[in-house]
Amino acid sequence: MGEMKEADAVGEYGNPTCGDLMYIYIKVKEMNGQEIIDDISFQTFGCAAAIATSSMITEIAKGKTLDDAAKITRDDVANSLDGLPPIKLHCSNLAADALKKAIKNYREKKK
Secondary structure: OOOOOOOOEEEEEEEOOOOEEEEEEEEEEEEOOEEEEEEEEEEEEOOHHHHHHHHHHHHHHOOOEHHHHHOOOHHHHHHHOOOOOHHHHHHHHHHHHHHHHHHHHHHHHHO
16 A cells, blocks of 8 residues: 555546545566566545555456456456445446556556
């Protein structure tokens, strides 16, 4: 948890309706010709569900290739938490979208 000072990329995603704001920081390394999420952290401003989904996505994504991490869905996050109340399902979407933004940011920087 917390800001990663020397992150390779950051994904920022928020929901103006509920006020949640998430930052996902990633550090990527090359291994066997693949880009792997070597380290990942989050900084979230929001409700307990937003914090829980941010934390869970870091657990799910760490060690995955960028391609595999980009395929993580809100359902993957919610299921890993043994579900979320229906009114909080949008938090799992925020976490998945913030990770996708971090990956996109990383790929754009590499170009």
